[in-house]
Amino acid sequence: MSSIEMKKACIIYYGNPAGYVKENIATIDEMFRSKEFEKWLSEKGLKTIWKDGVFEKLSSGKKIAELNKDIEPLKNVRIWQLRSNSDFDLRFISYDEVLKSFGEPDKENYELVYDGEIESNDLESIYTKFNLNHPIGFTGHSLSMSDVVELYDSTGSEFHYVDRFGFKKINFEPQDLTKDMNISM
Numbered sequence: 001m002s003s004i005e006m007k008k009a010c011i012i013y014y015g016n017p018a019g020y021v022k023e024n025i026a027t028i029d030e031m032f033r034s035k036e037f038e039k040w041l042s043e044k045g046l047k048t049i050w051k052d053g054v055f056e057k058l059s060s061g062k063k064i065a066e067l068n069k070d071i072e073p074l075k076n077v078r079i080w081q082l083r084s085n086s087d088f089d090l091r092f093i094s095y096d097e098v099l100k101s102f103g104e105p106d107k108e109n110y111e112l113v114y115d116g117e118i119e120s121n122d123l124e125s126i127y128t129k130f131n132l133n134h135p136i137g138f139t140g141h142s143l144s145m146s147d148v149v150e151l152y153d154s155t156g157s158e159f160h161y162v163d164r165f166g167f168k169k170i171n172f173e174p175q176d177l178t179k180d181m182n183i184s185m
Helices: 035-043 054-058 066-069 095-100 123-132
Strands: 004-007 012-014 016-022 025-029 047-053 075-083 112-116 147-154 154-163 167-170
Touching: 004 035, 016 054, 025 035, 047 123, 123 147
Parallel strands: 025 047
Antiparallel strands: 004 012, 012 016, 016 025, 075 112, 075 147, 147 154, 154 167
16 A cells, blocks of 8 residues: 555545645645655646645545545635624624615625635534634634625635524625615706
8 A cells, every 4th residue: 555645536645635636736735745745746747736724624524535526626715794883783683684674784884804715615614613713814703693704716706694593695795875876956
């Protein structure tokens, strides 16, 4: 048995799921970086991206076989929380309550408290991460109702309101004030 092997699209390093290959690019957890591993990847003709959190993603309970079918690249994450000067009644309420009392959540009421990459695109995992193990650079409070999680990449963004139970996908662009105004002379 070799110390480094590829099983379908997953790279196993001394029995550990260390990375994956997609379109001839190997994404490998930084903690496994070694001359031996770099040589093996070079011999395989793979372009390599070293990234923290890959091992955790591969061994977080998801079946590696499922990951091999369609490995989803990690998206970047932005966390938006209400500004200190926003209406206090917006805080810690469900999406339905926001819609009923204020309309769609307005980006102008929020500030960016985190922008970076973590080891998952899963909203529940992101919620846990920002409640139990805040990443470096996070300047907000633990995630709660009324916060917004943005997942983004080069193809665009999707926004998710932290609701009473789970998340609600929302349109989170600044409100266009001119469309609702009737201008008269």
